[in-house]
Amino acid sequence: MSLEELYREVILDHYRNPRRRDALAAPTAHAEGHNPLCGDEITIDVAVSDGTLTEIAVSGQGCSISQASASMMAEAVTGKTLEEVDTLTGQFKSMMGIGDGADPIDPERPGATLGDLEALQGVKKFPVRIKCADLGWTTLEEALSSD
Amino acid sequence: MSLEELYREVILDHYRNPRRRDALAAPTAHAEGHNPLCGDEITIDVAVSDGTLTEIAVSGQGCSISQASASMMAEAVTGKTLEEVDTLTGQFKSMMGIGDGADPIDPERPGATLGDLEALQGVKKFPVRIKCADLGWTTLEEALSSD
Amino acid sequence: MADLRHLRQDFPILDRTVNGKRLVYLDSAATTQKPRSVIEAIDHYYRTSNANVHRGAYTLSVEATEAYENARAKVADFIGATDSDELVFTRGTTTGINFVAYGWGLNHLTEGDRIVLTGMEHHSNIVPWQLVARHTGAELAYLPINEDYEVSLDDLDTVVNSRTKIVALSGMSNVTGAFGPVAAVSAAARSVGAITVVDAAQAVPHAPLDVALLGVDFLAFSGHKMLGPTGTGGLWGRRDRLEEMEPTEGGGEMISDVGLYESTWAPIPHKFEAGTPNIAGAVGLGAAVDYLSKVGMSEVRSHERALTKYGIEQLSAVPHLTIHGPADLDNRGGVISFQLADVHPHDIATILDQEGVAVRAGHHCAKPLMRSLGVPATARASFYLYNTPEDVDALVAALHHALELFGVS
Amino acid sequence: MADLRHLRQDFPILDRTVNGKRLVYLDSAATTQKPRSVIEAIDHYYRTSNANVHRGAYTLSVEATEAYENARAKVADFIGATDSDELVFTRGTTTGINFVAYGWGLNHLTEGDRIVLTGMEHHSNIVPWQLVARHTGAELAYLPINEDYEVSLDDLDTVVNSRTKIVALSGMSNVTGAFGPVAAVSAAARSVGAITVVDAAQAVPHAPLDVALLGVDFLAFSGHKMLGPTGTGGLWGRRDRLEEMEPTEGGGEMISDVGLYESTWAPIPHKFEAGTPNIAGAVGLGAAVDYLSKVGMSEVRSHERALTKYGIEQLSAVPHLTIHGPADLDNRGGVISFQLADVHPHDIATILDQEGVAVRAGHHCAKPLMRSLGVPATARASFYLYNTPEDVDALVAALHHALELFGVS
Ligand SMILES: Cc1ncc(COP(=O)(O)O)c(C=O)c1O
Numbered sequence A, B: 001m002s003l004e005e006l007y008r009e010v011i012l013d014h015y016r017n018p019r020r021r022d023a024l025a026a027p028t029a030h031a032e033g034h035n036p037l038c039g040d041e042i043t044i045d046v047a048v049s050d051g052t053l054t055e056i057a058v059s060g061q062g063c064s065i066s067q068a069s070a071s072m073m074a075e076a077v078t079g080k081t082l083e084e085v086d087t088l089t090g091q092f093k094s095m096m097g098i099g100d101g102a103d104p105i106d107p108e109r110p111g112a113t114l115g116d117l118e119a120l121q122g123v124k125k126f127p128v129r130i131k132c133a134d135l136g137w138t139t140l141e142e143a144l145s146s147d
Numbered sequence C, D: 001m002a003d004l005r006h007l008r009q010d011f012p013i014l015d016r017t018v019n020g021k022r023l024v025y026l027d028s029a030a031t032t033q034k035p036r037s038v039i040e041a042i043d044h045y046y047r048t049s050n051a052n053v054h055r056g057a058y059t060l061s062v063e064a065t066e067a068y069e070n071a072r073a074k075v076a077d078f079i080g081a082t083d084s085d086e087l088v089f090t091r092g093t094t095t096g097i098n099f100v101a102y103g104w105g106l107n108h109l110t111e112g113d114r115i116v117l118t119g120m121e122h123h124s125n126i127v128p129w130q131l132v133a134r135h136t137g138a139e140l141a142y143l144p145i146n147e148d149y150e151v152s153l154d155d156l157d158t159v160v161n162s163r164t165k166i167v168a169l170s171g172m173s174n175v176t177g178a179f180g181p182v183a184a185v186s187a188a189a190r191s192v193g194a195i196t197v198v199d200a201a202q203a204v205p206h207a208p209l210d211v212a213l214l215g216v217d218f219l220a221f222s223g224h225k226m227l228g229p230t231g232t233g234g235l236w237g238r239r240d241r242l243e244e245m246e247p248t249e250g251g252g253e254m255i256s257d258v259g260l261y262e263s264t265w266a267p268i269p270h271k272f273e274a275g276t277p278n279i280a281g282a283v284g285l286g287a288a289v290d291y292l293s294k295v296g297m298s299e300v301r302s303h304e305r306a307l308t309k310y311g312i313e314q315l316s317a318v319p320h321l322t323i324h325g326p327a328d329l330d331n332r333g334g335v336i337s338f339q340l341a342d343v344h345p346h347d348i349a350t351i352l353d354q355e356g357v358a359v360r361a362g363h364h365c366a367k368p369l370m371r372s373l374g375v376p377a378t379a380r381a382s383f384y385l386y387n388t389p390e391d392v393d394a395l396v397a398a399l400h401h402a403l404e405l406f407g408v409s
């Protein structure tokens, strides 16, 4: 368990410069997520049209892990079909060792499916922080299911 | 600590044939006592005139100790001045090892001051039962102070 | 009799003497003794992992949180709850029933509504309902007990009427040992849209129990009556019932957000666990449940059933002794209340204590039931897995001594 | 600094390592570690005297009752109460405050009455009052904190107005360490006929305190924050206030008589102790109080004062570190909340944990205060008698590592 593995540069970059913060002109769904154990918060607006997540806006506050994960997620899901988003969510949760395992990833090469998000795999070794990494994803799921 | 010392014949006699049970025609004071720890109950009516406790009626239910003690007390206080009752109460409590010690008794010869009540001195060796022995006396004190 | 004699060595207190005699502990209905594994689990927790739970990002706090939440999962599993969120840790049965009375009762009862209880309830399952009835204008109604010491179902359909919102009954009386008719009563409750609350203080510790099959809404029990630490207990509730229930204590851990004037609540079960919980207690209760599961609750039940049979036989042979409780062993647990001639129960307890035999004497927190029995107090012997026929024999011998002392023959 | 280093050997957990490093426990404001004497008192109780208290006429039960009531006397004495009936055992501060809110508040507040709180309260001293305000139509008003992190008394006379019935404030903030102005506020309360309730969760454990001199009406504290077991605490109340307070839990032990429809209550303190209490917990709390008394509360206070001085000095020298709390050491206790550059408190806690240093991160159950501070969370180090300057040094070293990891220089 090395802290250097947890606090990768790309994570700190997303923490300090979170992507997709701009409010959406016409969101079609919205959700607020909250980690009662630590107080982290994520709020998500999405615009979905024709089965595609065309735009997303993320805001919130919390630790580097929760904020960076949500920021990377926002990048990763934009422009994807809802089916692709669903698969990606499953794959991310698989990497974290949570979820139903329906969307496995190659544990040796998570980057092959998850790209930048691979940087978060160090979180798995810090069990308390898994919920932080997962917060954005759970909030997104909620937004999409409230649609 | 021998049980034979606790359950003296005179105690069982008072338990089975409690004295002074008859209701008073004209009580001047009344009190109800209750030992919340075991549920024993004593109810007392007294008639006081010219500083003398002329009559007393006791009723209640509970263990042999509480009922016998109240019965013996009733016998002992009838006809006494309030001052004498007060002294006797203090002496009884002294024998039980409770009270303020203002009315000491000769520990070697309690019978010299307390008469039959001496039979209760075995109770002192059974700490849980001291409150039982004392219940009648405390109730009497209450009745007299409510006067 | 399922021979559980080998378990006695797990209970350190059973090695002690009282007044020079072997301790014969016959008061498990009040609280049970603790096996070494429970005592050591508490000790170990304080020596290695003690920290406050939740909101802790450091190792110790994570370990403490895991220990606490693992205990919840174990206890939930023990009573057959598939969803451990449905298990709220409490201080005991009393707290659990009060939570339901105030948290569910206060906001579901209105003037003229009815709360149905039975004639064999413990004060814990009476007083909270009296308080809530007073606050809401609801009325109380009782299913009385019959001459077999069982809850009478004769008037079930009229007592549990259309205004009934809550039916609360004991799974087993702590005085007579009689089982409560939970299935029949909860069916009647359901048919009028009322909820059923079970006081399982004497039920959970002594026999297999499966909340998933019982068909009730809430069930409260005490950890200290099932080998666990004092100050522990559980309230199980169906998820939807817990969700519609208000928290009755406000504070830390039970909130989602707190503003100056308004707050919102955490999801169940934390909504009902305000403040720092009894963490070591929960850990100890988890160890207790492990112990009971290893022995097997069917074994516990059959051991106690056999011991109760033997106890009733032996006690019935004591002159001038009357037992208050059902004769049918399939309808009662290991609690035997009795009178002995005109020896007052407190005197019995004092006399037995001189022989090392610990029994309880008094109204057993069931004054209304005592009034039905027509006595102000009883003496009570109650069994658990560590009791043996020799314990019954010691009890019987001491009772003979009591008769002698009181000159009864 | 009062050198209490020799006490460390009394705390078994301090021997353990975390992530290969010596455990540096800096989270005593959340819960404290336990000395061997407390752990052993619990163990001893279960091995030798465990029984239910009160109503027991046998030796074990008498011993358990004595142990329980002796613990009450010790704890009462520890806080300066001359009458141990004024000390109610609770599960913790949260339960104590809820008891007062529901038991005293509900039947003394009416529409338009005012409850005054301060801007530095823990959720435990906010949420119960919100709940009771909602039930009664009373309103909440706040004494805000000023730029020195202290409760502002500027508007005391207008905030504590003639409609005020209850003033509730903390003796010491668990976030900033600031002491609450108990004397000034309770004087203002008295002058309008209001009662004062003190949240003494952080006050009782860390300095001498004497309720007989404080002039307040109720005072709640937690046993587990003063070396005692989890699931313990005390509510002290002036006799007349306790007597006019309603019980908030109904059940066994708290009654005088129970009928089918009406009941009457036992005298204080038992009126507020429904059900089987946390007996082993009370015994452990008694041992904790013995331990603290032997060390001496003035020693504890001066040790912590010196450690806080050192801590503030050392932390102030860490680049990009901001402390949220009063500078005046006479007006604060041993709790230091801080921000470190843009490193989120949870990240700080995770990083420190790798060095064995346990600090808490989050809103510390004080969301309204966090809003005043303008931060969603802080990291917090808090001290007790077993902490040393080396603990502060370990904290500071780990904070430097955090700055490195986050590339802040
Ligand atoms: C100031 C203050 N009040 C109240 C509490 C609540 O105490 P408990 O969780 O023991 O009920 C705490 C501890 O978290 C506290 O620090």
Ligand SMILES: Cc1ncc(COP(=O)(O)O)c(C=O)c1O
Pocket: C029, C030, C091, C092, C093, C094, C095, C122, C124, C125, C170, C172, C173, C174, C199, C201, C202, C222, C233, C365, D252, D274, D275, D276, D277
């Ligand atoms: C049937 C029954 N209900 C409720 C209780 C109360 O349990 P506790 O004292 O653990 O709250 C008891 C135990 O005394 C009991 O026997």
